[in-house]
Structure formats: structure tokens, C-alpha cells
Amino acid sequence: MARVFLRFTERLLLAIGLLALGWCGFVFLKGSLYQRWGREALSQRAEGSAEGDVVDGVRLPPVRLPLAQRSLVGSMEIPRIGLTAVV
DSSP: OHHHHHHHHHHHHHHHHHHHHHHHHHHHHHHHHHHHHHHHHHHHHHHHHSSOOEETTEEOOOOOOOOOTTOOOOEEEETTTTEEEEO
16 A cells, blocks of 8 residues: 555656756746847847938927837846846
8 A cells, every 4th residue: 555655656747847947948948039039129229210201301209109108118138247237
């Protein structure tokens, strides 16, 4: 009886450990994809706002739209520890 309980517990803990590893991989991949998307969105925003429109030969200043709630603000870089994040 004790042997059956130990074998069941061993398999249960192994399954829980594998599920935890799978979850960590999923969260890591999701974060990486979000950071990549954020970097691309910020670079497109920066390219679009670098220069204003030209109307009748006069260059207008770039228009800055207000930030929407939960939108990208910028990126942070800490080169000393090799950290780059989109916030």
C-alpha cells in the first residue's frame, strides 16, 4: 500500500513539475513576443512623428496625439546589466 502511494505521489509531482515548466515557457514566450511587438510599434511611432506634414511649402510641426490608456510610452535601456524593456 505504501509503495502504491509513493509511486502515485512521484508521478503526481512529476506532472506538476512539467506543467510548471510549460507555464514558465509560455510566459517567457509571451513576454518576448510582446517586447518585440512593442519595439516595432515604438519605432514606427518615432518614424512617423520625426517630421511634420508639408502644406503649401511650409513644414508643420509634428502632431502629438494624447496617449491612450495602457498604451506604449517608451523604452528603457540599462546597458550595464543588458536590460532593454518596452513600457
